[in-house]
Every structure is written in structure tokens, then in C-alpha cells.
Amino acid sequence: MRTNGTEDQRADGARARTDRSSGYAAAGCERVSVVSVGAITSQGPTAKDLWDGVVHGRVAIREVEHLDMSGFRTAIAGEVQAVPRLSDTIGYPAAASDRAYDFVLSAAEEAMGAVTASGVVDVRESIDPTRWGVVIGTCNAGLLSARSWYVGRREGRAVDPRVLTYVTPQAIAEAVAGVYGLQGPVLSLNTACAAGANALGHAADLIRWGQADAILAGGTDALSDVLVAGFNALESLSPRPAAPYSRNREGLSLGEGSGMVVLMRSDLAARFALPHIAEIAALGLSADGYHPTAPRPDGSGASRAIGAAVDAAAIGTAEVGYVNGHGTGTPKNDAAETLAMRRAFGADADDIAVSSTKSMIGHLLGAAGAVEAIVTARALAEQVVPPTANYGEVDPVCDLDYVPNDSRPMSASVAVSNNFAFGGANATLVLTDGTTTAPAVETAEQVVITGIGALSSAGEGIDAALDAVLHRRSTTVAVGDDRIGRVPFDPARIPAKVRRRMDRPAMLSLVTARAALDDAGIDVPADGGTTIDAERIGTVLGTGIGPMEAMEAFAAPLFDRGPTAASPAVFPNTVYNAATGQVCMNLGTVGPTTTVTTGHTAGGAAIVYAADLLGRGRADAMLAIGVDTLTDTVIDAYRDLGLTGARGYALSEAAVSLVLERSADARRRGAPILARLLGHAIASDGLGVARTDVTGAGVARAIRSALDAAGVAADEVVAVYSAASGVAAADRGEAAALADVFGATPPPIVDPQALLGVPMGVGPAVSVAVAAASWRRWDALGPTVILGDSGGGTHLALVIAPATGETAVSA
Known part of the structure; x- marks a missing residue:
């Protein structure tokens, strides 16, 4: 571990380890900062590749190479091209593989490496490991691990039973915690396509509520024949790259990868002189209570998640300058999300730029919310709105400003990221640049x-x-x-x-x-x-x-x-x-x-x-x-x-x-x-x-x-x-x-x-x-x-x- 800090900075680290005894409210930690990010997507193996790709409107949805796509409505997806074999580092059986683990370990390595590299002191050493947590969101978890065991048994082959320990969402969270020796709350969430956003929002809340000082949070999911077959059966897949919000949209494009961020109490981040990318100000959750797969048509369920996030962040709708939309490219989802934003933002909706990252990397399911939050944070930091790629013709039922095909500058301190899921699970994040008024510290009642x-x-x-x-x-x-x-x-x-x-x-x-x-x-x-x-x-x-x-x-x-x-x-x-x-x-x-x-x-x-x-x-x-x-x-x-x-x-x-x-x-x-x-x-x-x-x-x-x-x-x-x-x-x-x-x-x-x-x-x-x-x-x-x-x-x-x-x- 690095120890090259000044005496004052090392003393700050020692004080940070003891801050937990003084209580959360005393530390003034209603703010939670994004201090580093990591991502692996079809745009490339880093978060920089992700941002460079989407800000330039580059579509990385192409023919899938590692799966047989015959028999499906489409042969394209946002496939990760070069997959690092990092699961060896967590004891994964050598005869099997699970891309979801390789992805999350790669993104986590980038995010944690950025924290260590950017700080003058080793932050992981300075913050007590019992105050470091992990929160992972995923939809399919270790589906590929389960598949290898199940198919092997059906075929009468001997399969290393250890692969079964990697099947569940919690195993992914515990794998990440094990790599870095993190001993705080280690949790997994599975709200399907809203899981990544839910994970980041819950991680921020855990810090706000005093249950951790720093959390490595995000999401991961991998393509599989089982997954593609499911969306194909629902007739949801587009034969060409998805065109969200556009009249010519034909469905969604699937994707894969992982996004991970390090969240930290903002006062600690400032003490360690860590980069300030953005703040996660609030998470809003709601249920549609309507249908297993389709959104509530009037958008009322999703609008409650948006409204809850905006209220919790203590901001006005006029302050929102950008929304990274759920934007799947399916007719029902895009129309319902448009109505949801109109309900939630009212007259301000027409002044807000909206775009869909999924148009360029596909729908990463449980990882989508985390990856899209990284894009949203970068948009705030760079004051640039990335575009909705593949946009063709205006659809009367999708009548907001969808930033078609080319990015544009913005001037805003608040952005929102939407993710909605099967089962009617809705999650919305509010991110800020840190200049807005912080919401009041929430006091827990009996x-x-x-x-x-x-x-x-x-x-x-x-x-x-x-x-x-x-x-x-x-x-x-x-x-x-x-x-x-x-x-x-x-x-x-x-x-x-x-x-x-x-x-x-x-x-x-x-x-x-x-x-x-x-x-x-x-x-x-x-x-x-x-x-x-x-x-x-x-x-x-x-x-x-x-x-x-x-x-x-x-x-x-x-x-x-x-x-x-x-x-x-x-x-x-x-x-x-x-x-x-x-x-x-x-x-x-x-x-x-x-x-x-x-x-x-x-x-x-x-x-x-x-x-x-x-x-x-x-x-x-x-x-x-x-x-x-x-x-x-x-x-x-x-x-x-x-x-x-x-x-x-x-x-x-x-x-x-x-x-x-x-x-x-x-x-x-x-x-x-x-x-x-x-x-x-x-x-x-x-x-x-x-x-x-x-x-x-x-x-x-x-x-x-x-x-x-x-x-x-x-x-x-x-x-x-x-x-x-x-x-x-x-x-x-x-x-x-x-x-x-x-x-x-x-x-x-x-x-x-x-x-x-x-x-x-x-x-x-x-x-x-x-x-x-x-x-x-x-x-x-x-x-x-x-x-x-x-x-x-x-x-x-x-x-x-x-x-x-x-x-x-x-x-």
C-alpha cells in the first residue's frame, strides 16, 4: 500500500478512522460524492472509453461474436469485445467461466485504482475497512455459472460443484469485497433493469445514514443464450441498433458489461483531496403495480420515482438540466417514460435535455443504471449532454428534447438518471455538481x-x-x-x-x-x-x-x-x-x-x-x-x-x-x-x-x-x-x-x-x-x-x- 503522504495528511487519515465514533450527523455528511468510476462496455474496457464513445455518438452495437445468434430476431448487441479473465483472482473454477464476474472485477479494479492513484495517501488504508461497503445490482447474477452446472449434469458430465457458489447476486458482492478486504455492509440488490441505479442510490443512503464511510457500488450483467431467448420470445429485440424515442424504433438492443463507482462522504473526499466527479443526492423508488413486463401506460408509476428523488434531493424541477433516460427503444416504454417525465417535471419538462445511452451500448440490464449514472455524472462534470444515437423521425407520443445524434453543451447543476424494470420496479437517481443546497439530514424514527x-x-x-x-x-x-x-x-x-x-x-x-x-x-x-x-x-x-x-x-x-x-x-x-x-x-x-x-x-x-x-x-x-x-x-x-x-x-x-x-x-x-x-x-x-x-x-x-x-x-x-x-x-x-x-x-x-x-x-x-x-x-x-x-x-x-x-x- 502507498504511504507517501505528508504527516498532516496521514494524521487526517487517522482522524478519518475514528470519525465513525462521533456519529454521522456530527460529521455533516448529508453529501455523498462520486470520487472515482470504472466501466467495461462495448465501447471499451474503461470508463474513459465509455464516455468518449457516447459523447461522440459512437454506436457500439454490432454483430455478436461469442454467442450463436441464429434463430433470434436479431444478431446484434452491445457485446464486450475483449474480456479480461479476472475471475481467476477470486478462486473461480478454472474449467468454467462467468463474464459477469470478469466484468465487475474489471470495473471495480479501475474505480479502486483511480482512488488510490489520485489520493496523496492510500484511502483504503486511511478509512477503516469495517467502514468500507459493497453494494451490487444485477439482473442475471451468475446465470452463466448456473448454466454450466445445470447443462453439465444434464449431459452426464462431472462439473466442479464450487461453480454453484458463484450463482447468486450476493456471491458477486462478496467476491468484490474479498478482493479488497472490505468489511462493512456487503449487499446485493436485484430489481432487474433498475438494479444498478438502486445499488448506487442505496449505497449513497447507507453513507448518509451513517452505516458506512465509503462504498464500492455498481452493477454487472452478461449476455447469454438464455437471456437473448427470453427477450426474443417477448418480441422486444430490434433487428438494428435501438433508436429510443424515435418514430422508427423497433425495439431494444441488449448489451453487457459493468459500471462501478466509489462513493464517499463528501467531507472525507475533500479531506483526502479526491476528485469530485458528482454527488448522488437522492434515490427515488416506486412500483407500477400494473404488469410483469409492460410499464403503466400513463407513466404514473415511474413519475412517482422521479418525484420522490427530486423531493428527497430538495431541488426544484427547474434546476434539472439533463435526464439520462431509460430509453429502451420499445414503443410502450418510451411513450410511458415521456408521460412520466411530463408528470414529474410539469411545465419544466420542455426545457430539459433527455438522451438514451442505450442507443450506443445497448441495454445492460442490471448494470444499466450504474453505467448510465457514470455517463450522467460525466455529463455534469463536463457540462456536455451526450446524444440519443440512431434517432430518425419525431414521434408525436415522444415529444421531449431527445438530443438527436449529436452532443451539445449544457449549463446545469442537476441531472437525473431513470431506470425502470420488469415487475414494475422504478428507480431514479438525482445527481448534482455539488453546488446545490444539500438536503437536510434525515432523522430516523422508531x-x-x-x-x-x-x-x-x-x-x-x-x-x-x-x-x-x-x-x-x-x-x-x-x-x-x-x-x-x-x-x-x-x-x-x-x-x-x-x-x-x-x-x-x-x-x-x-x-x-x-x-x-x-x-x-x-x-x-x-x-x-x-x-x-x-x-x-x-x-x-x-x-x-x-x-x-x-x-x-x-x-x-x-x-x-x-x-x-x-x-x-x-x-x-x-x-x-x-x-x-x-x-x-x-x-x-x-x-x-x-x-x-x-x-x-x-x-x-x-x-x-x-x-x-x-x-x-x-x-x-x-x-x-x-x-x-x-x-x-x-x-x-x-x-x-x-x-x-x-x-x-x-x-x-x-x-x-x-x-x-x-x-x-x-x-x-x-x-x-x-x-x-x-x-x-x-x-x-x-x-x-x-x-x-x-x-x-x-x-x-x-x-x-x-x-x-x-x-x-x-x-x-x-x-x-x-x-x-x-x-x-x-x-x-x-x-x-x-x-x-x-x-x-x-x-x-x-x-x-x-x-x-x-x-x-x-x-x-x-x-x-x-x-x-x-x-x-x-x-x-x-x-x-x-x-x-x-x-x-x-x-x-x-x-x-x-x-x-x-x-x-x-x-
């Missing part, structure tokens, strides 16, 4: 749980799971050498018309979400009459493994019969946020919406994200959902990894939904308060994919940080809900952490997973729900710690407590 819905291997309702835990009754059954727990569920309980395009995760999510709203006394009927405004009810869903049932149902026929076998009905369910979208569509909850994919901590991470949004006034109620389901192939995958059987754990499925509200709001409407959320923390071991520190240092750090946030001393904790699964290394680390934090006599340990099975990403949500349900039966004594372990070195701790006062629920 968040409580007012409703629970659950399905587990114990049956329906959280009381079934609670009884199994209380009576030490296993709810899993022997299947060969394994023990498996399945949710008893009859799909026929959902009307045929509703369920016809829903997979099992969506059905379980919908049933538990509706039960949780009923439990909370919140009515969201189809006619629009609500207890709480539906536009103020958000949804955060956590899933560890995602839509594996739908993915196999879509992909298997392709491998047998080719592209013509692709099902346009099944393909929309292959995105991780499909279940989230179905909940919003069927319940009408269209507030801030996202999907977190943090491995076996996902259900807990959903609660944390929902509580953060709610506590800071972004919504009036939030649904926090955890869901994961089993297929025979999923069981085979865990078995191949040696995680089941005598030396592993019982594998199960579950769905849990919680309704969260601010305490004051719940009391105002007389809602029963089941539990209070006091504090939370996420920490990483920073060792890489599927690697856990057996000393338990990361677990202990998460527990201590959560207790600090809650204002609770270790000796006040009355119970700990364990994440122990039966895998010796991980369980050993947790035991060591508990001894470290609580001493030789820790509080009583509750172990739901030993009885209900390990429900993958739903585990922490089950524990929270079981604890809250127990407090319906008797008065509890005090704070309880809930633990979650991603399975790859990311650790979550939640501190919850029973209700107090006149709204408490007791037997």
Missing part, C-alpha cells in the same frame, strides 16, 4: 411491527412455527440421506386468473403479505379505498436463491429444442424481483419497492432496508417479505456442495411477511404493536465467495454495532436467535462471537433452524416473526438479538424488543 403472515414447514401462520420451536418438534422429513422441509400449500386457494402466471415464490409471498396486512388492520382494496394511502405503502422482498423454479422451467426447453421453445409467459418470472412485482400488482402497494438478495440473510436485510426507508419518512408502511422455495434441482445443488446430509443441515422453504410502521403512526391508528425494531447492523468478513471467518470477528462486529445503534448493553439482552445451521465452520464462528460479546454465560439461545430447517434467505425473518409471536402470549423481559449469516461471510444482527405502553399485546 419503527415497529404491526402485522405478521407466515408459511413454513410447520404449517400456516407464525403460531405453527412458534409451537414447533417451543416444543422442540422437528418439522422436516427424511428424504434419503437428507432432511427436507416443505411448505404445505394448495395453489388453488389463489384464484386461477390471478395465479396463472405466478410461480411458487410469488404465490407464497402474496398469501403471507395479504395475511400480514390483515393482521395489521390495513385494508388495501382494489377500489382504491385504503387505511393507508397505497402510494405510501412500500414493499421490500428478500430472497436468497431467487426464482429457480421459473428459471429451470424456462431454460430446460431451450437446451432441448432451441430458441423456439422459449416461453414468453414464463420468462418474466425468471427475474429475482418477479414475486415482488406480483405482490404490488395484486395488493396495490405501489410505494418504494425493491428486492434484496443477500444470501441466507435476505429476509433480515429486507426488514432492515424497509425499516430504514420507513423510519426516514419515505413511506407510511412497509411490507418486508422473505421467501425462498425448493425444487429438486435446488436440493441437488445444496447436496453437491456438501451442505445437506449428516454433516450439513436440513433444508427447507418458507415465506414470512411483516408489516412495519412508524411507532407514532401505529399508535395513532390504534394498531397492535407486536415488536419494536431498536437497531441493526450488517458486517462482512471480507474474505471472498463462500469464505467465513471461523473466529467470528464479523459476527461479533455486527452484534456490537447493532447493540450500539439500539442503545442496548450486552447484559440487557434476554435472548439470541441463532443463525446456526449445522455447518461446523459457520456455527463455530457464531459461537465464538457470542462468547466474545456476552462472555462465558450468554443469554438463552433460540435455534429455529434446528427445528424448522434452514429456509435459505428467509431465516432471519422467521426468527423475528417467531420472537414477535411469542410476545403475543406472554410479556417478554427485554431486548432480543436476531442473527443472520449469508453463507458467504456477510453477517446481520437485529435488535428487537417487545411493545411497551398501552398498545402492547400480551396474553
Whole structure:
């Protein structure tokens, strides 16, 4: 590491390491700076190549070379031409490959290298690694890794099972963290085509909320035959490079690559004399609640995301000089986005320049928002608006200023980047040049749980799971050498018309979400009459493994019969946020919406994200959902990894939904308060994919940080809900952490997973729900710690407590 700094600068670095103890508000860190960027796209292997290409209107959408494109409507895409084999550095099996990893590692290397090169001191050394985080957005994650294992098995070939550890979105985030030894919050999000923007916005919020000082954030996705076949089946692909907003548009062009940025507290960036490229001022999220793939035609859903971002950034619409549009080139998307901008910007819409980067590099799916935010930041820094390439003829329904074909100068301090996705997930970023008035620091309010819905291997309702835990009754059954727990569920309980395009995760999510709203006394009927405004009810869903049932149902026929076998009905369910979208569509909850994919901590991470949004006034109620389901192939995958059987754990499925509200709001409407959320923390071991520190240092750090946030001393904790699964290394680390934090006599340990099975990403949500349900039966004594372990070195701790006062629920 570099140490060539002045004594004063090194002292600044030492002060930076201790700043975290003084609290976020004291540091004055409402501003978050973009200090470096990295990108690999069809324009070339660097962020400079990206900017040079798009600012000159160069179209890098060409014939694809590494995939057989026969049988598809098009043979072109924004393909990365020279792919660096960087996945070797993270222990990826040599016999396989996954471009999504090579891309993200390349972009991260550029972004992190730029930070080190531009600073006089080594910033990574000066900022405590426990205050460095990683947030990754992706749509397909390690799809190529999953494909190599699945196809190999079908063909009877031996495949290195380690490739399975690289399949999930969280594995990508943990791989990046491992390269740089980053030990702060390490998270992944999967809101399909909005994921990259969501990742950058959430990373900025984590810094604003004091949960990190610097975060390496962005997105990655790679082309595959499965992906192309899906969009081809939807008849969305253009035979020529996409022409967004133009009357002659024929559809979208796919692309691939990665964009990564280093975000930092602006005061620290200034202290280290780092470059100021732009600031991420705000993220706006919303749900369309309309259709699995098509946008709400009037643009109202997307306009709420834009409006939420503008409001959170505390800017006026007249200050916006440029919008990097979603601009896919499909007739419905471009028209709906135009209406969304007119709704959000009003009379100012006609004065705002809009352009689509996708016209030059294609649609990078989960990486699109990150790459386009990099372009937006550069546009602000250079005061140049890049063009919309391939623009031909004006379309009357797309009647804004789309900067056709040639870039132009601008004079503006604010720009916006839009990204909208399958499942109706909308994300908008507001970026500024740093000269605008900073928004006020958001103060978190008390968040409580007012409703629970659950399905587990114990049956329906959280009381079934609670009884199994209380009576030490296993709810899993022997299947060969394994023990498996399945949710008893009859799909026929959902009307045929509703369920016809829903997979099992969506059905379980919908049933538990509706039960949780009923439990909370919140009515969201189809006619629009609500207890709480539906536009103020958000949804955060956590899933560890995602839509594996739908993915196999879509992909298997392709491998047998080719592209013509692709099902346009099944393909929309292959995105991780499909279940989230179905909940919003069927319940009408269209507030801030996202999907977190943090491995076996996902259900807990959903609660944390929902509580953060709610506590800071972004919504009036939030649904926090955890869901994961089993297929025979999923069981085979865990078995191949040696995680089941005598030396592993019982594998199960579950769905849990919680309704969260601010305490004051719940009391105002007389809602029963089941539990209070006091504090939370996420920490990483920073060792890489599927690697856990057996000393338990990361677990202990998460527990201590959560207790600090809650204002609770270790000796006040009355119970700990364990994440122990039966895998010796991980369980050993947790035991060591508990001894470290609580001493030789820790509080009583509750172990739901030993009885209900390990429900993958739903585990922490089950524990929270079981604890809250127990407090319906008797008065509890005090704070309880809930633990979650991603399975790859990311650790979550939640501190919850029973209700107090006149709204408490007791037997």
C-alpha cells in the first residue's frame, strides 16, 4: 500500500478512522460524492472509453461474436469485445467461466485504482475497512455459472460443484469485497433493469445514514443464450441498433458489461483531496403495480420515482438540466417514460435535455443504471449532454428534447438518471455538481411491527412455527440421506386468473403479505379505498436463491429444442424481483419497492432496508417479505456442495411477511404493536465467495454495532436467535462471537433452524416473526438479538424488543 503522504495528511487519515465514533450527523455528511468510476462496455474496457464513445455518438452495437445468434430476431448487441479473465483472482473454477464476474472485477479494479492513484495517501488504508461497503445490482447474477452446472449434469458430465457458489447476486458482492478486504455492509440488490441505479442510490443512503464511510457500488450483467431467448420470445429485440424515442424504433438492443463507482462522504473526499466527479443526492423508488413486463401506460408509476428523488434531493424541477433516460427503444416504454417525465417535471419538462445511452451500448440490464449514472455524472462534470444515437423521425407520443445524434453543451447543476424494470420496479437517481443546497439530514424514527403472515414447514401462520420451536418438534422429513422441509400449500386457494402466471415464490409471498396486512388492520382494496394511502405503502422482498423454479422451467426447453421453445409467459418470472412485482400488482402497494438478495440473510436485510426507508419518512408502511422455495434441482445443488446430509443441515422453504410502521403512526391508528425494531447492523468478513471467518470477528462486529445503534448493553439482552445451521465452520464462528460479546454465560439461545430447517434467505425473518409471536402470549423481559449469516461471510444482527405502553399485546 502507498504511504507517501505528508504527516498532516496521514494524521487526517487517522482522524478519518475514528470519525465513525462521533456519529454521522456530527460529521455533516448529508453529501455523498462520486470520487472515482470504472466501466467495461462495448465501447471499451474503461470508463474513459465509455464516455468518449457516447459523447461522440459512437454506436457500439454490432454483430455478436461469442454467442450463436441464429434463430433470434436479431444478431446484434452491445457485446464486450475483449474480456479480461479476472475471475481467476477470486478462486473461480478454472474449467468454467462467468463474464459477469470478469466484468465487475474489471470495473471495480479501475474505480479502486483511480482512488488510490489520485489520493496523496492510500484511502483504503486511511478509512477503516469495517467502514468500507459493497453494494451490487444485477439482473442475471451468475446465470452463466448456473448454466454450466445445470447443462453439465444434464449431459452426464462431472462439473466442479464450487461453480454453484458463484450463482447468486450476493456471491458477486462478496467476491468484490474479498478482493479488497472490505468489511462493512456487503449487499446485493436485484430489481432487474433498475438494479444498478438502486445499488448506487442505496449505497449513497447507507453513507448518509451513517452505516458506512465509503462504498464500492455498481452493477454487472452478461449476455447469454438464455437471456437473448427470453427477450426474443417477448418480441422486444430490434433487428438494428435501438433508436429510443424515435418514430422508427423497433425495439431494444441488449448489451453487457459493468459500471462501478466509489462513493464517499463528501467531507472525507475533500479531506483526502479526491476528485469530485458528482454527488448522488437522492434515490427515488416506486412500483407500477400494473404488469410483469409492460410499464403503466400513463407513466404514473415511474413519475412517482422521479418525484420522490427530486423531493428527497430538495431541488426544484427547474434546476434539472439533463435526464439520462431509460430509453429502451420499445414503443410502450418510451411513450410511458415521456408521460412520466411530463408528470414529474410539469411545465419544466420542455426545457430539459433527455438522451438514451442505450442507443450506443445497448441495454445492460442490471448494470444499466450504474453505467448510465457514470455517463450522467460525466455529463455534469463536463457540462456536455451526450446524444440519443440512431434517432430518425419525431414521434408525436415522444415529444421531449431527445438530443438527436449529436452532443451539445449544457449549463446545469442537476441531472437525473431513470431506470425502470420488469415487475414494475422504478428507480431514479438525482445527481448534482455539488453546488446545490444539500438536503437536510434525515432523522430516523422508531419503527415497529404491526402485522405478521407466515408459511413454513410447520404449517400456516407464525403460531405453527412458534409451537414447533417451543416444543422442540422437528418439522422436516427424511428424504434419503437428507432432511427436507416443505411448505404445505394448495395453489388453488389463489384464484386461477390471478395465479396463472405466478410461480411458487410469488404465490407464497402474496398469501403471507395479504395475511400480514390483515393482521395489521390495513385494508388495501382494489377500489382504491385504503387505511393507508397505497402510494405510501412500500414493499421490500428478500430472497436468497431467487426464482429457480421459473428459471429451470424456462431454460430446460431451450437446451432441448432451441430458441423456439422459449416461453414468453414464463420468462418474466425468471427475474429475482418477479414475486415482488406480483405482490404490488395484486395488493396495490405501489410505494418504494425493491428486492434484496443477500444470501441466507435476505429476509433480515429486507426488514432492515424497509425499516430504514420507513423510519426516514419515505413511506407510511412497509411490507418486508422473505421467501425462498425448493425444487429438486435446488436440493441437488445444496447436496453437491456438501451442505445437506449428516454433516450439513436440513433444508427447507418458507415465506414470512411483516408489516412495519412508524411507532407514532401505529399508535395513532390504534394498531397492535407486536415488536419494536431498536437497531441493526450488517458486517462482512471480507474474505471472498463462500469464505467465513471461523473466529467470528464479523459476527461479533455486527452484534456490537447493532447493540450500539439500539442503545442496548450486552447484559440487557434476554435472548439470541441463532443463525446456526449445522455447518461446523459457520456455527463455530457464531459461537465464538457470542462468547466474545456476552462472555462465558450468554443469554438463552433460540435455534429455529434446528427445528424448522434452514429456509435459505428467509431465516432471519422467521426468527423475528417467531420472537414477535411469542410476545403475543406472554410479556417478554427485554431486548432480543436476531442473527443472520449469508453463507458467504456477510453477517446481520437485529435488535428487537417487545411493545411497551398501552398498545402492547400480551396474553
